[in-house]
Amino acid sequence: MKQTISFTLNGNSVTVESHPMQPLLYALREDADAPGTKYGCGEGECGACTVILNDELVMSCLVPVVQAEGARVETIEGLANADELHAVQQAFLESGGAQCGICTPGMIMAGVHHLRHPERAPGGVPEALEGNLCRCTGYTRIFTAMKRAKEILSAGGTGS
Amino acid sequence: MKTNVAELQVCSPRSIDEALQQRRDIPGLTPIAGGTEVLVWLNDAKFAGKTYQSLHGLAKDWRYVRANKDGTLGIGALATYSDVRFHPVVKERYPLLVESARVTGALQIQNRGTPVGNIANGSPAADTVPSLLVYDAKLKLKSLRGERLVDLKDFFTGYRRNVMTSDELITEIVLPPPLFMPAQQHYRKVGTREAQAISKVVFAGARSAAGVRLAWGSLAPTTIRALKTEAALQNGADANAAWEILQREIAPIDDIRSTAEYRRKVARNILFEFLNKLANTL
Amino acid sequence: MPMSGEFKEKILAPLMSISTGKDLKFVGKSILRKEGIDKVTGRARYVDDVKTPGALYGKTLRSSIACGRIKKISFAPNIPWDQFTIVDARDVPYNRVLQIESDQPVLCDGVVLHREEPILLIAHEDPGLVETAIRSITVEYEREPGIFNIGEGRILKQYDIEEGDWKKEFAAAEVVFEGEYKTGAQEHVYIETNGFIACWEDECLTVHGSMQCPYYVHKALKYAFKLQDDQINVVQMTTGGGFGGKEDFPSVLAIHAALLAKKSGRTVRLIYDRAEDMASSTKRHPSISKVRTACTKDGILRAIDFSFHIDGGAYITLSPVVLSRGIVHAFGPYKWPAAKLHAQCFFTNSPPYGAFRGFGAPQSLFAIEAHMTALANHLGMDPAELRRRNFIHRGDTMPTGQVVDEDPNMEALLDRALELSDYKTKRARWKRGGGKGISLSTFMHGTGFTGSGEVYLASRVGIATTKDGGAEVRVSSTEIGQGTETVFPQIAAEALGIDISKVSFRRPETKVVPNSGPTVASRTCSVVGKLVERAAGKLKQRLAGADIRQHYAQHGEAYEEVEYVPRPGLVWDDDKYKGSAYGAYSWCVNVAEVTVDPVTAMPRVDTLTATVDVGTIINPVLAHGQMEGGIAQGIGWATCENVVLKEGLMENHHLTNYVIPTSADAARIVVEFMPSPYSEGAFGSKGVGELPMDGPGPAIVSALNDAMEAKFTHLPLLPEEMLK
Structure with missing residues (x-):
C-alpha cells in the first residue's frame, strides 16, 4: 500500500505517494520529477544514484523511501544556483571529468560531499569516490576535476 | 527492481x-x-x-556508539559503519573495527549499513564480524520476554543461521575493554578489487598476554574464530604447526568470486604474515 | 529550474576564451564539451528520463536453457493476463534481425540456441506487476546438448592468408618459438543500461533510445516490420556509454519495443535492468591464438604462423568483421618477410558476442605482443630491443598486402615511452619474481572500417546554415561520451571560418540527419570528421563570404551534403582478402608498471605510460579522455574483469561479482601525444577510440610475469592463478 511521504528536496518540500519500500531513487525520478539522479545497477555497486541525505552520502537505490520521511535530500538538480555552476560542476566541465555523463550526477554529489567533509575520506579523492564507478574516464580527469574544484572554491567560487 | x-x-x-x-x-x-x-x-x-x-x-534510541564508564563500548543497533569508524574511542581502542568498517562497501554503504545488520545478516563474508570476534563482542538480544547477552562467537549456528528467536532483535554490540596493543593486531580483507568488493577472505587477529585471537571470514559457512589454532599457538606451536591445525578448522569453497584453493593459500599466507608481524613486535 | 540559454552563454563564454591558438582557431583546442553543462547539471536526458504518461512497461521472457526446443509455455492463473500485451514470434512481420546477415530471430520460434534468448515480450502499465508476471510464465523445454568451446562447433567465418615462402623460412630458421594465448570475454559495463521507447502513429514508428548507430536500428526495424524508409524515425537520446555494446545489440531491443507498441497501440518503454543487460547483451569475443615465429639468433623476424580462433556465439551478428579486424592487427607493427594466418570464428551456444572497443584487434594484438615478449625472454633479449629490431617502416608491405605509405615512427614512440617510464632503470632494478614488474607493448590500430567497409558505407554528412548566423552539423554519428558533439563543431567552425559558439550539432534522428555511418571503428573523428570538413568547405564556398545571418534571411537555409570518396590508390580486394585494409593506422607504445601483493597475489597497475600517434589532436582534453578511459578498460580486462561462463551464460551478471576498476584501483595513466598528421583525416586526425584498448593487456600480463617469475599467456590474469 502506498504512503504519503514528505521530505525536502534541494530545499523545497515535496510529498510523494509511494510504497514505503520503494527505493528513494525511483521516488526522486518518477514521483518528485527529479530524473537527474541515475539508475545504474539498483544494488549499491555503481553509485550513479548517489545523493546527499541529511548531509550524508548515500546510494538512493538502497534507501527505502519510508526512511527518507522528514529528511533533507540534495541531488544534482540543486547544486547550481540561478547563474552559476557549483565549483565541482564547473571543474568537471572544464577538466573533462564528464564523458558520457551517466555517472556524473552521482560522481559530482560524491565530490561535493567530499569537499564539505574531507575528514570522511582520509585516503583523499580516490577513497571519497570509490563508490562511484565511471567506465569512460579511467578516473584521471575526475581526479583533475576534484583538484580544480578545490582551486575554484579557494578562489571564492560557488559551492557549499 | x-x-x-x-x-x-x-x-x-x-x-x-x-x-x-x-x-x-x-x-x-x-x-x-x-x-x-x-x-x-x-x-x-x-x-x-x-x-x-x-x-x-x-534512531534516537539505537543510533549510538557509547563508551561506558566500566570501559566497555556499546554499539547500538542503528549505529552505522561510519558512526563506528569515525568514533574517537573506537579509533583509539579498536583499530581492527575501524579498519574493517573502512573496507565495508564504499562511503555510501558505510553511511547506511550497520555492524548489527552485518551480524544479523549472517554473511560468512561479513567484513566487520571477524574484528568483533577478536574483541570478544557480546550481543544484547531483546524481546518482550526480556533481554539476554550472547557471545558473538556462539551466535552463529550455520550458514545464515543464528541463535535468535523470531521475537528478538539485536539491540547492541557490547565490546569489553580492549586487551591488545595496536602493534599486535592485524586486519586483512582480500577482495576482488581495492574497494567496493565482496571478500574472498577476511582476517582479523590480535595477541595479548591473555592469548591469541584469530577470526576469519569467507572460509566457512559462518565467520569463525579458529579456537584450536589459537590454543595451539598459545601452547607454543610454530607457524607451520598452526597452519596444520587451521587447515582443519576452515572449509573454504569454490564460488563465483574465487576458489577454495586460493582461499586456503591466502589463509596460510595471512596467518604467516600475522605471526611474522607478532614476532617482529616482541 | 530550467536554465536559460543566456545562462549557458554566460558560463561558457569565459571558459571558451581559455583557448587561443596560432594557425588554427578551434582545432587543437580543448573546447569545452558542448553538452557538458547539461551533463554536469543533471539536465541531460537519457532514454529512461523521458516522461511517457500512460505508457506500458515491457519485459522480455528469456530462455533458461542454452540449446533445445520449446515444448510448452504456461501462464500461471494468478495474473490478470487479459490486461497484458503479449508478443511472440508469430507477431513479428519478418522474424529476423538484420545485421550483416539475418540469421538471428527477433523472438525464438520454437528453437533455442543460447541462454537468455528472447522468447516472449509482455507489457503492462504497472511496472511492478510486469515483474511478478514475468516470473509467472513457465517454459518447458526439450534440452539438447550445447557447444560451448571454441573449435567444437560449426565455422561461422574463416580467412586464410599466405604471404612469402613461410615454409622455407621456418625450415631454415635459427630460432623457432611458439606459444598459445587466450583472452576472455569482457562486458562493456556502460553505466547506462540499454533501453528504448517505441510508439506508432499512423503506420509510422518512432523509437527513442540509447545507441551508437541510429541507421543500424533503422535498417533492422525496416527489415523486421517490412516498412519504407520514411515510416521510421530513430532518435538517439543522450547515451550513457557504448564501447561497442550499443552498436549491434540495440537493434534487437528496438524491434522488441516496437512490437509491443504495435500490438498494444500504446507507447512502450523497454528499459533493461543491470542484471538483464549483463546476462543477455553482447560481450567481447573470447579468443585462442597459436603463434609460431621464426627468427634469427639476433631476433630478426623471418616468418609468422598465426592461428586465430574466436567464439562467435549463437548468431553471426558482427563476428565476421570482428574476425577480420583481428586478422589485420595480428601481425603487429612488425615487418614479416613471410607469413601464414589461419583465422576462424566458431558458432557456440553462447549469447552472440558482439562489438567491443577494439573489435578483435585487442585479442590478436594480445597474442602477438605477449608472444614478442616471451620470444625476447627466450632469446635473452630486452623485449624493447627485440621490437625495435623489427618495426615496420614506410615502404614495407604488411602480410595483408598493404604498402605502408606513412611513417609509423615506432622508434620515436618507443624511445619516448621508455624515457617517460624510466624503463631501463626499473627493469634493471626490479629482479624477476620480486613482486614488481615493468613491461611493454607496441601496436597500431587501423582507422575506420576494415577493407572495403568505408566504400560500402558511402557515408554522407550534411551542414546547414542557421537563422542566428551559424551552422548546424547533421550526421548520424552519435555523441556517446567520446566528444562527437564538440569535435564536429570544432572541425566545422574551423573549415567555415566562423566562431565555434555559432556551430551546433544536431542530435541524430534518422528523419533529419543523413547516414554518416555507424559510430564505431575509430572512424568518427577522422573519417566522418573529414566529411564534416569537406561539407563545411563546400558550404563556405557557396556562401562566398556572405554574412550567414543575412544569407539565411534572404535565401532560407543553405544546406550542403558530401559523400565519402575513397582515398586514391586505396584498394581492397574482398575475394582475395588483400590490399589496403585501412587508410591509416594510429601507432602506440605502452609501458606497464605493476606491483603484486605477495600474500594475496592481488595485482596493482601502478603506472601505465602511453606514447601515441593518432594524427592531429582536434581536442586535447577529449583525446586524453579517450586514451585514459580506454587504457582503464584494458587494465580491467587484464586484471579483474572475469566473465564467468556457465553454459555460455555470464553467471556473474551483477556488478557485485563482475568487477571493473574503481577510483581506488585507478592506475596513474600518463599519455603523451606525438602526432603525425594523416592527409585524409579531418585536419590530419586518425582514429583514437579503440587504440587505447589494445596495449595494456599484453604489457600488464608480461609485467606480471616478471613480477611473479611466471609465464602466463592469458587474460584476465587473476590472483587465483598467480598465487603460488
Whole structure:
C-alpha cells in the first residue's frame, strides 16, 4: 500500500505517494520529477544514484523511501544556483571529468560531499569516490576535476 | 527492481516496545536498519520475505556508539559503519573495527549499513564480524520476554543461521575493554578489487598476554574464530604447526568470486604474515 | 529550474576564451564539451528520463536453457493476463534481425540456441506487476546438448592468408618459438543500461533510445516490420556509454519495443535492468591464438604462423568483421618477410558476442605482443630491443598486402615511452619474481572500417546554415561520451571560418540527419570528421563570404551534403582478402608498471605510460579522455574483469561479482601525444577510440610475469592463478 511521504528536496518540500519500500531513487525520478539522479545497477555497486541525505552520502537505490520521511535530500538538480555552476560542476566541465555523463550526477554529489567533509575520506579523492564507478574516464580527469574544484572554491567560487 | 514492492508489507515502529510487539506478533518479519542488504535482495527478487520492519524511527534510541564508564563500548543497533569508524574511542581502542568498517562497501554503504545488520545478516563474508570476534563482542538480544547477552562467537549456528528467536532483535554490540596493543593486531580483507568488493577472505587477529585471537571470514559457512589454532599457538606451536591445525578448522569453497584453493593459500599466507608481524613486535 | 540559454552563454563564454591558438582557431583546442553543462547539471536526458504518461512497461521472457526446443509455455492463473500485451514470434512481420546477415530471430520460434534468448515480450502499465508476471510464465523445454568451446562447433567465418615462402623460412630458421594465448570475454559495463521507447502513429514508428548507430536500428526495424524508409524515425537520446555494446545489440531491443507498441497501440518503454543487460547483451569475443615465429639468433623476424580462433556465439551478428579486424592487427607493427594466418570464428551456444572497443584487434594484438615478449625472454633479449629490431617502416608491405605509405615512427614512440617510464632503470632494478614488474607493448590500430567497409558505407554528412548566423552539423554519428558533439563543431567552425559558439550539432534522428555511418571503428573523428570538413568547405564556398545571418534571411537555409570518396590508390580486394585494409593506422607504445601483493597475489597497475600517434589532436582534453578511459578498460580486462561462463551464460551478471576498476584501483595513466598528421583525416586526425584498448593487456600480463617469475599467456590474469 502506498504512503504519503514528505521530505525536502534541494530545499523545497515535496510529498510523494509511494510504497514505503520503494527505493528513494525511483521516488526522486518518477514521483518528485527529479530524473537527474541515475539508475545504474539498483544494488549499491555503481553509485550513479548517489545523493546527499541529511548531509550524508548515500546510494538512493538502497534507501527505502519510508526512511527518507522528514529528511533533507540534495541531488544534482540543486547544486547550481540561478547563474552559476557549483565549483565541482564547473571543474568537471572544464577538466573533462564528464564523458558520457551517466555517472556524473552521482560522481559530482560524491565530490561535493567530499569537499564539505574531507575528514570522511582520509585516503583523499580516490577513497571519497570509490563508490562511484565511471567506465569512460579511467578516473584521471575526475581526479583533475576534484583538484580544480578545490582551486575554484579557494578562489571564492560557488559551492557549499 | 525485480520485486513488485506493492506486494510487500512494511511496518515502521515508533518505539522500542512497538518494535518488540511487532516482532512477537507478525510472523516472518525481516528487520531493516539501513537497508543496504535487504534492498539488494529485493532488487534481484532473491528473497521471498514479504514483511519488513523498518527501524528508522528508533534512531534516537539505537543510533549510538557509547563508551561506558566500566570501559566497555556499546554499539547500538542503528549505529552505522561510519558512526563506528569515525568514533574517537573506537579509533583509539579498536583499530581492527575501524579498519574493517573502512573496507565495508564504499562511503555510501558505510553511511547506511550497520555492524548489527552485518551480524544479523549472517554473511560468512561479513567484513566487520571477524574484528568483533577478536574483541570478544557480546550481543544484547531483546524481546518482550526480556533481554539476554550472547557471545558473538556462539551466535552463529550455520550458514545464515543464528541463535535468535523470531521475537528478538539485536539491540547492541557490547565490546569489553580492549586487551591488545595496536602493534599486535592485524586486519586483512582480500577482495576482488581495492574497494567496493565482496571478500574472498577476511582476517582479523590480535595477541595479548591473555592469548591469541584469530577470526576469519569467507572460509566457512559462518565467520569463525579458529579456537584450536589459537590454543595451539598459545601452547607454543610454530607457524607451520598452526597452519596444520587451521587447515582443519576452515572449509573454504569454490564460488563465483574465487576458489577454495586460493582461499586456503591466502589463509596460510595471512596467518604467516600475522605471526611474522607478532614476532617482529616482541 | 530550467536554465536559460543566456545562462549557458554566460558560463561558457569565459571558459571558451581559455583557448587561443596560432594557425588554427578551434582545432587543437580543448573546447569545452558542448553538452557538458547539461551533463554536469543533471539536465541531460537519457532514454529512461523521458516522461511517457500512460505508457506500458515491457519485459522480455528469456530462455533458461542454452540449446533445445520449446515444448510448452504456461501462464500461471494468478495474473490478470487479459490486461497484458503479449508478443511472440508469430507477431513479428519478418522474424529476423538484420545485421550483416539475418540469421538471428527477433523472438525464438520454437528453437533455442543460447541462454537468455528472447522468447516472449509482455507489457503492462504497472511496472511492478510486469515483474511478478514475468516470473509467472513457465517454459518447458526439450534440452539438447550445447557447444560451448571454441573449435567444437560449426565455422561461422574463416580467412586464410599466405604471404612469402613461410615454409622455407621456418625450415631454415635459427630460432623457432611458439606459444598459445587466450583472452576472455569482457562486458562493456556502460553505466547506462540499454533501453528504448517505441510508439506508432499512423503506420509510422518512432523509437527513442540509447545507441551508437541510429541507421543500424533503422535498417533492422525496416527489415523486421517490412516498412519504407520514411515510416521510421530513430532518435538517439543522450547515451550513457557504448564501447561497442550499443552498436549491434540495440537493434534487437528496438524491434522488441516496437512490437509491443504495435500490438498494444500504446507507447512502450523497454528499459533493461543491470542484471538483464549483463546476462543477455553482447560481450567481447573470447579468443585462442597459436603463434609460431621464426627468427634469427639476433631476433630478426623471418616468418609468422598465426592461428586465430574466436567464439562467435549463437548468431553471426558482427563476428565476421570482428574476425577480420583481428586478422589485420595480428601481425603487429612488425615487418614479416613471410607469413601464414589461419583465422576462424566458431558458432557456440553462447549469447552472440558482439562489438567491443577494439573489435578483435585487442585479442590478436594480445597474442602477438605477449608472444614478442616471451620470444625476447627466450632469446635473452630486452623485449624493447627485440621490437625495435623489427618495426615496420614506410615502404614495407604488411602480410595483408598493404604498402605502408606513412611513417609509423615506432622508434620515436618507443624511445619516448621508455624515457617517460624510466624503463631501463626499473627493469634493471626490479629482479624477476620480486613482486614488481615493468613491461611493454607496441601496436597500431587501423582507422575506420576494415577493407572495403568505408566504400560500402558511402557515408554522407550534411551542414546547414542557421537563422542566428551559424551552422548546424547533421550526421548520424552519435555523441556517446567520446566528444562527437564538440569535435564536429570544432572541425566545422574551423573549415567555415566562423566562431565555434555559432556551430551546433544536431542530435541524430534518422528523419533529419543523413547516414554518416555507424559510430564505431575509430572512424568518427577522422573519417566522418573529414566529411564534416569537406561539407563545411563546400558550404563556405557557396556562401562566398556572405554574412550567414543575412544569407539565411534572404535565401532560407543553405544546406550542403558530401559523400565519402575513397582515398586514391586505396584498394581492397574482398575475394582475395588483400590490399589496403585501412587508410591509416594510429601507432602506440605502452609501458606497464605493476606491483603484486605477495600474500594475496592481488595485482596493482601502478603506472601505465602511453606514447601515441593518432594524427592531429582536434581536442586535447577529449583525446586524453579517450586514451585514459580506454587504457582503464584494458587494465580491467587484464586484471579483474572475469566473465564467468556457465553454459555460455555470464553467471556473474551483477556488478557485485563482475568487477571493473574503481577510483581506488585507478592506475596513474600518463599519455603523451606525438602526432603525425594523416592527409585524409579531418585536419590530419586518425582514429583514437579503440587504440587505447589494445596495449595494456599484453604489457600488464608480461609485467606480471616478471613480477611473479611466471609465464602466463592469458587474460584476465587473476590472483587465483598467480598465487603460488
